[in-house]
Amino acid sequence: MTKQDLNDLRNVFETELDKHIRLLQTPIEMLKPMIYSLKGGGKRLRPLLLLAILNAESEKHMKKGATTAVALEFIHTYSLIHDDLPAMDNDDLRRGQPTAHIKFDEATAILAGDALLTDAFCLISDDSKLKSKQKVKIISLLSSAAGSHGMVAGQLGDMQAENKEITLEELNQIHEFKTGKLFTFATQAAAIIGEFTPEVEELLVNFGETFGVLYQIHNDLLDVIDDSSLSGKGHSSDEFNKKSTYPNLLGLEESKEVLGQEREKAEKIIEKITKLSGTDYSILNKFLSFTDID
């Protein structure tokens, strides 16, 4: 496997995911909606980030992180199923396919989300490739990143901010919780699995945080740009005001500028990690290209 190809890593991930799905001793009716959502064609950014960092060190390192990568995708997938529910964002489609509660029903979607969330911790605790101390640390970080002072709190804040004026600081806080924390988990978990030095771990955490911000500004910008090009007349102000976004609070041009600044910051962190660790981490630049807006 080459160290610079995300497609190779993605294949490794999909194989690992399929293996873990096969190992689940789950009744078929419960398994179906879980598989439907897990195999819905996501970009796998979070697990790939974890695997790419470990793979920069060695393939052996990367393989140690495979189960944690699957657990992380379980958590991300559960969050999408629950976010799509009628009581939440009420989305009928995701990636062009019916969302879980449309394909099955609402009760099944809620339970499939609950099952994925719970099983993620089962995967990590049963992972024979990691030491007990590593597993405890990873479970602590993951539950902290995803729980009441992490992703779930971010989703609640996001919903409560709808149709309300919020400051850029508040928006950043919501995004840090809702999106940032799982990216930071991906990078920090890699450091724990790879037994990297505290200095490298800290830089990786910084990279995760910065990537989270980048990813969110990029998403916000994409929404505006897509809508403008589709409607041919720019974003309607009503829709524009429904939810606070970067372009909404800062304007399009200044948002692009912030995106550029954060990107530079991320590139510098990659250089620092490479220098400090003596390992080539340029693969991380490939993740930055996911935040291109052209």
Add this chain to the structure above:
Amino acid sequence: MTKQDLNDLRNVFETELDKHIRLLQTPIEMLKPMIYSLKGGGKRLRPLLLLAILNAESEKHMKKGATTAVALEFIHTYSLIHDDLPAMDNDDLRRGQPTAHIKFDEATAILAGDALLTDAFCLISDDSKLKSKQKVKIISLLSSAAGSHGMVAGQLGDMQAENKEITLEELNQIHEFKTGKLFTFATQAAAIIGEFTPEVEELLVNFGETFGVLYQIHNDLLDVIDDSSLSGKGHSSDEFNKKSTYPNLLGLEESKEVLGQEREKAEKIIEKITKLSGTDYSILNKFLSFTDID
């Protein structure tokens, strides 16, 4: 503290629960629905079972299990919040109080459940009273008992069995998943925390399984008896057939007989544990009295 008083243990548990709630670094809007549901006046059977087993050994043992007991109640509470949702059992009241989605809203209730489920694993992984290996084993058991081949699968099976004829075997299977597994977790986790012998652990697991069955038959019987005494004319056959229950499948008298048989079985297990361990486990008989139907 006396070894035979569940009220003492309940006070210990409530104090421990309040402590952990105070320690949560959760935004207030997220915390409110979590506290509302956690402090809704449940019997705390699952955590008390865990604590009582350890307390039979010593107060020191019991204190080691305090955080795990709180985590277990987090999981139980999340399951009630989600089960009550409109898409699931659609209950407006629980223990005479508005359910979480009535008191707050549906989105908040879903997220409060998600947060409690996730935070349970955070509590255990951050518990300084246990060794890493114990924590990993407990997390593995808890996530397995609660996840896609445990409680969540049981809830899905329960919903899919509505308005359908099922066999006693199928009913037992649903109950084992939906209710039994968390009781079994309570007893097995105590064995792991107390570092009991494999033989005692096995007997405790048997007790947990048997208590789960007892508890469910008792609940089924109570539904029929309560309804009869309230309406004064017995259970309407429509309502009676909506959901498969023990009295529905076996009749009232035979259900009571099975309850008696299971109770005898449980009493014998308590005697065996006491004999094998050299510790007085008669406190467990107090749990059996929760399944009295008079």
